Amino acid sequence: MRVTANTFPNNLLDELTSLSQRQNKLQTQAASGQLVRLPEDDPAAMRRILDLQAQGKSVAQYQRNIARDQELATASFNSMKALKQVTDRVREIAVSTDGLESPEDLKLYAKEVTELIKQAVQTANSRNGADYLFAGTLSDQPPFVLTTDADGNVTSVAYQGNTVLAENEIASGLTLSAQAVGANTSGGAPRGLITDSRVGADFFNHLISLQNNLLSGNVTAIANTDQPNLDKDEDNLLFHLGSNGALQSRLEATNALAAQHADTLDALVSKEADADLAQTLVRLSQTQTAYQAALQSAGKILGSSLLDYLR
């Protein structure tokens, strides 16, 4: 091939351009640590990365949902524990009336029971943030409303929540509720914390009955009716405490799974998107060497011609 005055500069320019482009690309890869940055870099990988990153974000969101549910479950647990303390004390009172004849003593107990009812209602009306814990989805109003007579004795405790539980998504397609409803007299799910018709739990009414029987000195009714009823209430409360424990460990397990999933996703994204730094840097230095060689040889060749030897 005939080599002309412009062959060298033209070829040199072509080579330098392509080496510069390659250096630029490798330098960007080394600096960002990424093999894929723009859709044109690797369209198929770009799509996979977008999908994986979206999954990663969902998992992070599920973890936030789980954290929120854990917070709710813990708050519910604390209230249940407080209610359990009330049942313990009330059952103690119910048992200790056995053989007590003095109406004054019984009235003293009745007074304590009245206070315990008020305390229990207060506990059952606990809130997490602005929301009442045991009101179902009618969470903007206290679930239990207490009425007293002129003597300060409790006459009724009415439930004004509903039996609907708000469920959250804690993994793709998996929803659950960390809530418990205050009362359910429909005979269906979910089970009420204070009142549940299926298991015969009706804590507040049973307490009111105990209070009234104490006031009237009807120890037989206490022994025969109130005590068995309170046993049912305690069983119901224990069932809820147990469920809450199960829920918390389930949330814990789901969270661990989500964390594991996030790690896997990270590894997958890394495989698709991240540059192998060692390889990139080796290639970059190869390209730099080629670039320098091109410049050096060009400097020698372009600088000399026949003119240097003519006088």
Added chain:
Amino acid sequence: MLGLFGTLSMANRSLQTQRSGTEVAGHNLANVNTPGYSRQRVAIETSFAIPTPIGPEGTGADAVAITQLREALIDRQIVSETSVRSAYEAKQQGLEFAQAALGQQIDRQATGAEGSAAASGVGGQHGIAEDLSDLFNAFQSLSTDPTSAIERQALISKAQNLATQFNQVSSRLSSLRSSLNDSLTSDVEQANIALNDIARLNDQIMTTEAGGKGQANDLRDLRQQRMEQLAKLVQIDTTTNANGGVDIAIDGVPLISGPKVLDTLETYDAGGGQFLVRTVTGGATTNIASGSMQGTIDARDNDLATLQTNIDTLASTLIREVNATHATGYGLQGTSGENFFNGANASDIAVNPNLADDPSRIQASGTAGAVGDNTVALALAQLADQKQSGLANQTFLENYGQTVAQVGQSLNGTNTQLTNQQIVERMLLGQRDAVIGVSIDEEMTDLIKFQRAFEASAKLITTVDEMLQTVLDLKR
């Protein structure tokens, strides 16, 4: 027999011949860097011979022509390959703009505020993908705490980000479309200028060459260069005539016949701002096979149009699905039936201002009065995983991912095609340069060659002069 005076005149002609040799070499050297220049050679022939008793006797040499070294075949190939390369370049440029307009990139180093995903290690994505994920995650957050004013405000802000992102992408794509139209119009103007130039050069070449006075080398170089410039814009068919003129046709329509411009090009709006090219007089739409005009039209009417449709379909499906679910819910004050998004597509999607002004109106609850109910918020969040029939049975994010991949695929493919085409063109240009390019070494050698011959011819004159002196001295 030439005789002494004949020899003197032979030496004189020889001086002229060698001088024209140095002149041509000098012309070559002067044009060593002129684009499109093809090297010239002086053709030297022996002069007519005089019959003598001892046989025909030479009378020296004459410079008979100045020829240029051109390879018509390579020239034709370069004209056609230039069109192809230029089409890919224009398409690449259009697609690069489209990719930029989409603004989608992966940022593995993203931390904190740039994306919640960053916290989980997968890195952030800038663009619609990130905002779309954020919207559905904000619905999730609201579903875990439907009465929270903070979650409601956060949801509005995420939804507004997404709407703004859609609006921006849409407006960038629209303005890209009109820029491509502008670029097409400017290409057409340049093509018309080139057509006029070529016709004028045809005229000059034909006039110069009329009467067989040799080729108008430099004018032909200039014309070839103009034809290559024209071919960059639009693919042309050329026919070389015996009189030196070149006829040019585009899509079978003759535009130049020798010195005459028969027709020129113009752009017209084929409807909806879709600019196309037609001939002015003939008025027929020109199907351009390649050249930057074709690349621009291709990028605009295929990839860019698809991208715009995809983004609009994504936005309109999102508006429809979110609104359909949202409308069934109730706000914290029991309001119902309001849209979440207003607008019809990517260009005008916006968060319903009623909700933006008062986020408590977001209809997260499925039951009137039950503020703790989250069924609608949860259903909205779960839209993220639902396959949409309007989006080819893909989820919103999958569909967007495919749109991004399509743009990437086209650009990536065009990059490869352009690189391949550049290699072909570079090889052809190299081949042509080997034929027509000026070599300084060659020209310097030629200069020495002609200089020495010139000196020798001068020596002949002094020799004949001395001989004449000798003859004259005989008389003394």
